[in-house]
Amino acid sequence: MHSTQAEKVPFLRDPDKLAILYQLLTVIGVGLLSYYLIANTLANLERQNISTGFSFLEREAAFEIGETLVTYSAADSYGRALLVGFLNTLIVSFIGIVLTVILGTILGIARLSSNWLVARLSAIYIEVFQDIPILLQLFFWYAFFYEILPGPRQALSLLPGVFLCNRGLIFGVPVWHQGFQYAILALLLAVVLLFFLKRWAAARQAASGKIFPLFRVGLLLVTLLPLLGWWLGGAPTAMSVPELTGFNFRGGLSISPEFTALLLGLVLYTAAFVAEVVRAGIQSVGKGQREAALSIGLRSGHVLNLVILPQALRVIVPPLTSQMLNLTKNSSLAVAIGYPDFVSVAGTTINQTGQAIEGVALIMVVYLIFSLSTSAFMNWYNKKIAIVER
Amino acid sequence: MRELRHVVPAVVAAFCLTTGAAVAGTLDDVKAKGFIQAGVNGDLFGFAKPDEKGVWRGLDVDTARAVAAAVFADADKIKYTPLTAKTRFTALQSGEIDVLTRNATQTLSRDTDLGLDFTQVNYYDGQGFLVPKQLGVTSATQLDGASVCVLPGTTTEQNVADYFRVQKMKMNPVVIENTAELAKAFFAGRCDCMTSDASQLAGIRAVAPTPADYVLLPEIISKEPLAPAVRHGDNQWKDIVNYSVLAMIEAEELGITSANIDEMMASTDPKIQRFLGVSPGNGKALGLDEKWAYNIIKQVGNYAEVFERNVGVKTPLMLERGLNALWTNGGLMYSPPFK
Numbered sequence: 001m002h003s004t005q006a007e008k009v010p011f012l013r014d015p016d017k018l019a020i021l022y023q024l025l026t027v028i029g030v031g032l033l034s035y036y037l038i039a040n041t042l043a044n045l046e047r048q049n050i051s052t053g054f055s056f057l058e059r060e061a062a063f064e065i066g067e068t069l070v071t072y073s074a075a076d077s078y079g080r081a082l083l084v085g086f087l088n089t090l091i092v093s094f095i096g097i098v099l100t101v102i103l104g105t106i107l108g109i110a111r112l113s114s115n116w117l118v119a120r121l122s123a124i125y126i127e128v129f130q131d132i133p134i135l136l137q138l139f140f141w142y143a144f145f146y147e148i149l150p151g152p153r154q155a156l157s158l159l160p161g162v163f164l165c166n167r168g169l170i171f172g173v174p175v176w177h178q179g180f181q182y183a184i185l186a187l188l189l190a191v192v193l194l195f196f197l198k199r200w201a202a203a204r205q206a207a208s209g210k211i212f213p214l215f216r217v218g219l220l221l222v223t224l225l226p227l228l229g230w231w232l233g234g235a236p237t238a239m240s241v242p243e244l245t246g247f248n249f250r251g252g253l254s255i256s257p258e259f260t261a262l263l264l265g266l267v268l269y270t271a272a273f274v275a276e277v278v279r280a281g282i283q284s285v286g287k288g289q290r291e292a293a294l295s296i297g298l299r300s301g302h303v304l305n306l307v308i309l310p311q312a313l314r315v316i317v318p319p320l321t322s323q324m325l326n327l328t329k330n331s332s333l334a335v336a337i338g339y340p341d342f343v344s345v346a347g348t349t350i351n352q353t354g355q356a357i358e359g360v361a362l363i364m365v366v367y368l369i370f371s372l373s374t375s376a377f378m379n380w381y382n383k384k385i386a387i388v389e390r
Numbered sequence: 391m392r393e394l395r396h397v398v399p400a401v402v403a404a405f406c407l408t409t410g411a412a413v414a415g416t417l418d419d420v421k422a423k424g425f426i427q428a429g430v431n432g433d434l435f436g437f438a439k440p441d442e443k444g445v446w447r448g449l450d451v452d453t454a455r456a457v458a459a460a461v462f463a464d465a466d467k468i469k470y471t472p473l474t475a476k477t478r479f480t481a482l483q484s485g486e487i488d489v490l491t492r493n494a495t496q497t498l499s500r501d502t503d504l505g506l507d508f509t510q511v512n513y514y515d516g517q518g519f520l521v522p523k524q525l526g527v528t529s530a531t532q533l534d535g536a537s538v539c540v541l542p543g544t545t546t547e548q549n550v551a552d553y554f555r556v557q558k559m560k561m562n563p564v565v566i567e568n569t570a571e572l573a574k575a576f577f578a579g580r581c582d583c584m585t586s587d588a589s590q591l592a593g594i595r596a597v598a599p600t601p602a603d604y605v606l607l608p609e610i611i612s613k614e615p616l617a618p619a620v621r622h623g624d625n626q627w628k629d630i631v632n633y634s635v636l637a638m639i640e641a642e643e644l645g646i647t648s649a650n651i652d653e654m655m656a657s658t659d660p661k662i663q664r665f666l667g668v669s670p671g672n673g674k675a676l677g678l679d680e681k682w683a684y685n686i687i688k689q690v691g692n693y694a695e696v697f698e699r700n701v702g703v704k705t706p707l708m709l710e711r712g713l714n715a716l717w718t719n720g721g722l723m724y725s726p727p728f729k
Binding site: 051062063064065066139142143146147167245247250257336344348350352354 | 475476479480499500503504525533534535536537542545547548550551552554555561562563564565566567568571572574575578579580582
């Protein structure tokens with residue numbers, strides 16, 4: 001080092017420039033490899049006279065689907081059939097995630113309970129359900145439903161108009177009426193009100209320390225307002241009641257054993273993992289926090305809700321997201337027990353059209369969308385609850 | 391980074407190899423490796439399933455064995471790949487198997503869109519319905535509103551939907567991928583009826599807790615010509631598979647069985663002489679040994695023997711010949727002349 005002037009560093013010795021060069025080379029390499037694979041696949045398909053492209057989505061599907069959330073018949077297109085499968089996966093994943101988080105949180109807290117019996121039972125549950133493969137659990141629950149429950153002609157009548165048999169749980173539903181629009185609007189209103197109420201309650205608590213009974217008031221709000229809307233809309237009471245005609249029930253709504261078995265299997269399995277995540281989160285909060293909260297006279301429910309959980313959530317949320325993704329992905333096991341989820345419908349489509357590559361690509365894209373949107377939402381939530389330096 | 395330098399060319403080379411292999415003639419490939427890789431069902435009693443000793447048995451297995459006998463003069467030079475309904479065509483397209491004998495229905499789109507060629511049908515099947523006797527149903531037209539257990543990955547789902555649409559009936563399908571799981575749900579009463587190819591239903595009924603409690607309805611709602619398939623474009627290999635199946639049918643018509651074939655070698659009937667290669671020509675035309683047909687019948691048997699051994703009335707499947715009888719007996723089995 002004789003001179004103080006900045007020496008000209010040769011390009012290949014400059015770590016910054018080299019780093020950029022390596023990244024560039026990697027990108028080019030990956031690009032070339034994917035181009036090679038895609039071009040090769042297309043060339044091979046061409047050579048073997050296999051048709052490609054997504055035009056099959058507009059052709060008539062010509063197969064029936066057992067459970068549909070939107071109207072569908074065999075005369076609809078493959079695209080519509082896939083939409084039905086998509087919505088079936090969506091609903092089972094969504095309900096599954098909500099129930100899993102609730103059950104998992106309860107189990108995780110119970111595992112740390114000072115009550116010996118509650119803590120032991122929770123621990124046993126977690127160990128048992130975590131350690132049995134999910135596919136076996138699904139087979140078990142499905143077999144449980146179709147082996148235990150009677151056929152539709154000997155259906156158990158739980159309540160008037162509510163039947164339980166091996167075709168599912170069948171119950172009457174209100175016939176659609178204008179009056180329900182008011183009820184739905186009222187429900188939306190209640191949710192909006194609740195949102196502002198929550199903000200006001202939080203601000204008041206921060207200012208004065210007074211705790212507002214948000215849960216009870218909220219519950220009243222979301223039940224009473226829609227009821228009021230329903231009453232203002234003319235209080236419609238017409239019901240579509242299930243009746244046994246021929247082999248099966250007609251009318252009403254039914255929840256199939258396939259859906260129930262899948263939901264139950266997914267929730268019970270994933271909740272065991274979520275429970276462990278919750279336990280780890282709670283244990284990550286220093287013992288002093290709890291003792292301090294108790295020493296200023298908070299009730300134990302408030303200690304958990306106001307002191308422990310807000311801090312524990314920061315630890316809980318990232319692994320919780322990964323469990324949610326697991327649940328969504330595991331829902332593709334539906335095909336094993338006959339629930340028409342996206343993979344099942346796509347499988348039939350692949351088989352009938354023979355366009356396996358396009359079908360599998362669609363499956364991958366759909367699960368990618370599910371996973372990325374779940375992640376995006378949870379990342380947003382994670383940021384929101386992260387420690388804010390004041 | 392240093393290791394990568396060796397890995398990248400290796401990976402690229404591997405890709406080139408796998409894409410290059412399928413181009414060569416299948417007959418040369420098969421001869422070079424010394425055995426035929428056959429795609430079969432693996433779980434369908436009577437068609438392709440290993441027995442309790444692990445020996446593969448069934449109509450489709452015997453069809454594949456006939457091809458091996460024609461090519462190698464040894465019906466045992468064969469390896470089996472059990473395939474699901476979903477994977478079967480991909481396995482053939484990709485060159486993983488040489489011939490697909492897996493109760494696959496020949497259809498126009500499979501023959502064209504999928505890049506396959508189907509050969510002579512080895513079993514004429516049709517889709518039917520299996521119902522519990524106590525349901526009191528005697529015809530498929532009484533199935534309005536029924537829950538239907540359907541095995542996916544075949545043309546079955548489409549056929550049953552078409553049938554219910556034409557009859558203006560409603561149905562509620564329950565689709566389970568695994569045959570054994572589907573059968574369990576059906577026997578437990580989850581569905582009112584089960585639909586699949588009649589031969590499959592016979593196989594499923596044979597393993598029911600009490601087979602006598604289930605009946606096949608008279609309606610056959612589809613044509614299911616089950617045929618071996620090969621890749622499109624390899625005409626020589628297609629001819630070999632095609633005439634291996636036809637040889638079994640022709641042998642039945644000529645009255646040649648695995649038991650009497652050695653006496654038949656001395657026959658003065660020119661048709662039999664040509665068939666058995668006593669007067670040469672057929673083998674050379676196919677690119678095979680002149681005794682190819684002799685080897686098939688000697689080692690595997692004629693079509694009647696294969697049928698009765700695997701699915702006939704004396705087996706648990708109890709299937710009649712029906713459409714699968716020779717044309718001379720009112721069936722559809724008809725072979726062009728071997729000359």
